[in-house]
Amino acid sequence: MQPDLTHLTERLLPIFPDFGAEGRELVRPLFRRLAHGRPVEPAELAAASGWSTAAVNETLSRWWGIRYDEEGRINGFWGLDLEPTRHQLRAGERALFAWCAWDTLFLADLMGETLEVTSPCPASGETIHLRVGPDGIEGSPPAARLALTLPDPARARHGVREAFCCGVDFVTEGAAEPWCQDRDDRHLLTLDQGYDLGQMVWEALLAPENEETAMSDCCASPEPESKPVRKRPCPSCGETARSVAGRTVLHHLQQPWAQPDLAHRNLWFCESPACPTVYFDAEGQAFTQADLRTTVGQKASGADAPICYCFGVARGEATPEVRGFVEAMTRDGLCACEARNPAGRCCLRDFPGS
Structure with missing residues (x-):
């Protein structure tokens, strides 16, 4: 049961x-x-x-x-x-x-x-x-x-x-x-x-007691009507994808105004490097790197691929000293990974050796 x-x-x-x-x-x-x-x-x-x-x-x-x-x-x-x-x-x-x-x-x-x-x-x-x-x-x-x-x-x-x-x-x-x-x-x-x-x-x-305690009505983003399943197979590659907030996706689309209902939808992020799909929803709509204005480091190769979006760290810059700085900023609550990282999660997971 x-x-x-x-x-x-x-x-x-x-x-x-x-x-x-x-x-x-x-x-x-x-x-x-x-x-x-x-x-x-x-x-x-x-x-x-x-x-x-x-x-x-x-x-x-x-x-x-x-x-x-x-x-x-x-x-x-x-x-x-x-x-x-x-x-x-x-x-x-x-x-x-x-x-x-x-x-x-x-x-x-x-x-x-x-x-x-x-x-x-x-x-x-x-x-x-x-x-x-x-x-x-x-x-x-x-x-x-x-x-x-x-x-x-x-x-x-x-x-x-x-x-x-x-x-x-x-x-x-x-x-x-x-x-x-x-x-x-x-x-x-x-x-x-x-x-x-x-x-x-x-x-x-x-959670705020109501949206007004967090932001004005004109800026509030309603939550999806149903709580998303946290993990779902990507329809393109079959690998496990994790749920991501619609407000995160809006930060990375080329033309977010063309998707006005995105904040209300359940979405998932596929980080498989070989898969062209970055985001998808339950109805089958998918977004690829070409639809985004942010380079998705999880799918990019090379030293220039971004791995920390809050502080602009590329894979080739991820020294122990830089990681220590990012860890300290994260502990002090000075990061904004939920919005800036296309995956909507902590950037530290993408550092080499994590």
Whole structure:
């Protein structure tokens, strides 16, 4: 039986605080500064977000799911921690930790980095290794499932790690079914489903309450009527394509005014280098490089092919020093990959060696 991700999202949302229309502005900067691998001073978060320190402290005081050290600095925030846990993360040379297995599947997107994950299976004792990027699980996923036990929201508010995180693990494929036997509150998900669940929960937590809070009516882009399937075979080459927002595609078309309904449509991006199709929709319309004003680096060869659209980095310029600069800018929330990258995702995934 396939898990109902919409139902699980509705069950999980109450364990999180209401970050508030303004407080949402602090969430990603806090994740990305904590990802530096050192405690975060509230004053540092205030400076990075353009807030006063008093306003940051007052906002954080209303949230649970934050762990402070003795000096009042933030050491852990909603799944990301500096203190060792069973769920280990490596971002470049930095050692970080997660509160539970599910956290490891959504933190890469919130941090804007690719993570190497190591987590033990409580049933078999085996160690599970996987690589998770902002756009999902990379490479061949391990033969494992995500076992998730739904918490009591009231208990979670007084200690989310004890009430929820202790019941969320990766379980090897052979041990998964017995591990969940006779447990109606325990759900088994594939790793891709676990990633998608994280996306759905955090999109709901961080979405503006209404479009007017984010932009004026004249500039608002309505979302597609139905949520797109994240992965779909490209009709031209058969390779797996990933969903991309219509607003992203509009930024790259030669004549976006000729496609006024594009922001309302479900679209996918094919990055297969040999395939002429760049974007396609569910009705069969396709766009190739000739339809775009942006060179799609994922399909181009040579040193001049762009790989970072936010800071104008070509493949031949991708030295470790340049990558370090882009990583720092990404952690500080100074990138605009969703609009500038034709794939609508973090540019770091396209750097050599990623």
